[in-house]
Amino acid sequence: MMTSDTMFxxxxxxxxxxxxxxxxxxxxxALAQTGATDPLPSWSDTATxxxxxxxxxxxxxxxxxxxxxxxxxxxxxxxxxTLWAEQPIxxxxxxxxxxxxxxxxxxxxxxxxxxxxxxxxxDLKGALAGGEAAIFExxxxxxxxxxxVEFDNIVRDWIATARHPITKRLxxxxxxxxxxxxxxxxxxxxxxxxIVSGGGIDFMRVFAERVYGVPPEQVIGSSGKLAFEFRDxxxxxxxxxxxxxxxxxxxKPVGIQMHIGRQPIAAFGNSDGDLQMFEWAKGGGGxxxxxxxxxxxxEREWAYDRSSSIGHLDKAxxxxxxxxxxxxxxxxxxxxxxxxxxx
Amino acid sequence: MMTSDTMFxxxxxxxxxxxxxxxxxxxxxALAQTGATDPLPSWSDTATxxxxxxxxxxxxxxxxxxxxxxxxxxxxxxxxxTLWAEQPIxxxxxxxxxxxxxxxxxxxxxxxxxxxxxxxxxDLKGALAGGEAAIFExxxxxxxxxxxVEFDNIVRDWIATARHPITKRLxxxxxxxxxxxxxxxxxxxxxxxxIVSGGGIDFMRVFAERVYGVPPEQVIGSSGKLAFEFRDxxxxxxxxxxxxxxxxxxxKPVGIQMHIGRQPIAAFGNSDGDLQMFEWAKGGGGxxxxxxxxxxxxEREWAYDRSSSIGHLDKAxxxxxxxxxxxxxxxxxxxxxxxxxxx
Numbered sequence: 001m002m003t004s005d006t007m008f009x010x011x012x013x014x015x016x017x018x019x020x021x022x023x024x025x026x027x028x029x030a031l032a033q034t035g036a037t038d039p040l041p042s043w044s045d046t047a048t049x050x051x052x053x054x055x056x057x058x059x060x061x062x063x064x065x066x067x068x069x070x071x072x073x074x075x076x077x078x079x080x081x082t083l084w085a086e087q088p089i090x091x092x093x094x095x096x097x098x099x100x101x102x103x104x105x106x107x108x109x110x111x112x113x114x115x116x117x118x119x120x121x122x123d124l125k126g127a128l129a130g131g132e133a134a135i136f137e138x139x140x141x142x143x144x145x146x147x148x149v150e151f152d153n154i155v156r157d158w159i160a161t162a163r164h165p166i167t168k169r170l171x172x173x174x175x176x177x178x179x180x181x182x183x184x185x186x187x188x189x190x191x192x193x194x195i196v197s198g199g200g201i202d203f204m205r206v207f208a209e210r211v212y213g214v215p216p217e218q219v220i221g222s223s224g225k226l227a228f229e230f231r232d233x234x235x236x237x238x239x240x241x242x243x244x245x246x247x248x249x250x251x252k253p254v255g256i257q258m259h260i261g262r263q264p265i266a267a268f269g270n271s272d273g274d275l276q277m278f279e280w281a282k283g284g285g286g287x288x289x290x291x292x293x294x295x296x297x298x299e300r301e302w303a304y305d306r307s308s309s310i311g312h313l314d315k316a317x318x319x320x321x322x323x324x325x326x327x328x329x330x331x332x333x334x335x336x337x338x339x340x341x342x343x
Numbered sequence: 344m345m346t347s348d349t350m351f352x353x354x355x356x357x358x359x360x361x362x363x364x365x366x367x368x369x370x371x372x373a374l375a376q377t378g379a380t381d382p383l384p385s386w387s388d389t390a391t392x393x394x395x396x397x398x399x400x401x402x403x404x405x406x407x408x409x410x411x412x413x414x415x416x417x418x419x420x421x422x423x424x425t426l427w428a429e430q431p432i433x434x435x436x437x438x439x440x441x442x443x444x445x446x447x448x449x450x451x452x453x454x455x456x457x458x459x460x461x462x463x464x465x466d467l468k469g470a471l472a473g474g475e476a477a478i479f480e481x482x483x484x485x486x487x488x489x490x491x492v493e494f495d496n497i498v499r500d501w502i503a504t505a506r507h508p509i510t511k512r513l514x515x516x517x518x519x520x521x522x523x524x525x526x527x528x529x530x531x532x533x534x535x536x537x538i539v540s541g542g543g544i545d546f547m548r549v550f551a552e553r554v555y556g557v558p559p560e561q562v563i564g565s566s567g568k569l570a571f572e573f574r575d576x577x578x579x580x581x582x583x584x585x586x587x588x589x590x591x592x593x594x595k596p597v598g599i600q601m602h603i604g605r606q607p608i609a610a611f612g613n614s615d616g617d618l619q620m621f622e623w624a625k626g627g628g629g630x631x632x633x634x635x636x637x638x639x640x641x642e643r644e645w646a647y648d649r650s651s652s653i654g655h656l657d658k659a660x661x662x663x664x665x666x667x668x669x670x671x672x673x674x675x676x677x678x679x680x681x682x683x684x685x686x
Contacts (some may be wrong), residue, residue, distance in 0.1 A: 025653060071558060145622045148600055192560070206622055215603030217535070218560075226600055228593040228619055234621075234627035237600050244601075250571040257569055257580050258587075259602060261548045261559030276571055276578075283578035 039185040042178040055289040070190040078269035079197035081311040084175040087302040090293040111116035144241040198248035214283040253280035274315040290325040297331040300342035382528040385521040385679040398632040415531040421612035422540035424654040427518040430645040442485035487584040498549040541591035553658035565590045598625035619661040633668040640674040
């Protein structure tokens with residue numbers, strides 16, 4: 001006969017054994033991702049996928065001389081063309097163009113002033129004929145002159161309603177399913193994931209946490225200067241019309257140092273704007289990983305590289321091939337492009 | 344008699360009950376800190392300690408309308424005079440002065456050039472007679488002209504060996520025991536703790552993780568410009584002699600926005616340089632906390648405020664008193680000052 005004492009002993013033993021197994025139980029989600037369940041189901045079984053998994057296993061395997069402590073597992077991701085699409089124009093530029101239309105009634109002078117005059121007539125090509133100066137002017141009038149909270153609300157409204165001109169999907173749906181899986185896979189293996197993008201830091205922060213699982217403090221991007229002021233006795237940060245930081249090309253390693261203060265051990269990008277970030281990540285000691293997304297699928301997404309002004313990829317492709325970095329051939333390496341399917 | 348089937352059933356039930364209790368078990372360290380074990384043993388049982396605990400309980404209590412989600416539990420801490428001491432001179436200035444002496448053999452021209460000439464004769468007062476310009480020159484020659492990795496090593500060597508002129512302790516021992524407890528207490532309650540200091544970002548990152556438990560990516564400070572270059576085919580970041588960002592006064596809310604992208608709900612400081620950070624933290628909605636450390640203990644530490652050039656505290660003290668912010672009276676509120684005791 002079992003006494004209540006025996007029961008207690010058995011229960012306590014059982015409890016103890018569960019408690020002792022706690023570390024294993026807590027690690028289950030991570031184990032499941034690297035074991036029985038494929039953590040990267042949208043990736044074809046190619047050398048690219050194998051390179052990703054091999055890198056993660058090398059730097060996370062307990063007892064291995066290549067083991068990297070969790071605090072140093074820093075992975076940096078470009079955004080445009082790496083985490084979400086960037087065709088036919090950068091999505092943040094689409095936002096700026098929509099804002100110009102919304103603001104036009106308050107700026108009657110724009111009717112005779114480029115690049116606004118062309119833009120308001122629907123002539124995007126004419127508006128952008130002014131090159132970088134035209135783009136800078138469009139970005140400035142749409143990204144400054146308001147508080148950070150006001151800007152946040154403007155982007156929040158736009159991102160919840162604006163639709164991609166070709167797929168008619170929300171822009172936040174135009175994210176790459178394989179990269180969402182990759183972000184989660186790295187985090188499940190103890191990596192801290194950062195966005196390091198030429199895009200605007202305040203713009204990306206509005207959706208990065210919800211869409212990518214990357215909190216605002218792990219988003220690095222280009223920015224304008226800010227001024228701390230009071231309005232009606234309340235403190236505000238005004239967005240000024242002056243560039244503070246250009247987080248592109250050589251700016252990416254600088255932005256990484258300013259915000260993270262550690263060299264990443266893995267970097268993900270898709271254009272020449274990411275070359276220096278790759279070089280910086282690969283420049284440290286030990287096992288390092290660089291992955292370049294090459295847009296090769298004209299049917300399901302877009303195909304472009306050396307001759308494209310958007311996501312221009314030339315020198316970084318040559319360097320990746322010469323150095324043996326991992327290059328994603330989107331057409332062959334990705335089973336699925338967007339969460340909803342394809343373009 | 345107990346069959347093995349029964350045993351299995353009992354064990355499984357026991358296991359299940361433990362699993363169901365997992366959230367509670369996992370929360371135990373946090374509970375212990377707010378319950379039986381005092382998480383702030385170096386704080387006297389005064390209104391100050393009560394204000395700290397009351398704030399944390401209000402924003403973390405499940406089901407409370409004042410509950411703040413963990414992602415928004417951002418706490419920002421000044422460093423000099425708030426987490427570690429700053430008398431008789433800012434410790435980073437002591438580092439710079441030591442560096443000037445080390446570098447002097449390579450700069451024979453300093454013998455006839457202020458502020459270096461006075462410094463090398465041991466006349467600190469004469470050297471600093473040049474005011475901010477003199478300090479800027481001393482900081483520039485000691486904080487630029489090397490790579491980020493080289494600077495890191497220089498600080499690492501210095502912080503491991505240099506001793507405070509009065510206590511003869513390592514500078515990393517000159518930290519406030521009550522504030523170390525407070526940092527741990529906030530983190531145990533789901534807060535992410537950031538340093539937001541006028542001090543140099545690269546300087547603080549060398550010891551912030553080990554001493555305060557704050558990783559490099561959560562350190563915000565003043566910085567010089569950086570340049571990404573190659574040396575012997577290896578990528579480096581050169582520290583340039585130009586100011587990039589001054590993380591003091593109105594710079595603090597700006598630095599917080601740049602690095603964190605969220606308004607803190609709690610801020611900790613000790614001087615007029617922290618006033619705008621306090622205002623920014625208190626400026627958001629909901630329950631907010633601002634704590635000002637007032638140096639009132641001439642015997643165990645130092646007593647200074649309105650007339651001190653180091654840790655100048657005047658307007659922030661008036662504002663704190665007028666607004667009812669929490670003010671630490673170091674003499675009465677802290678049982679212990681440093682981990683090793685007192686000055």
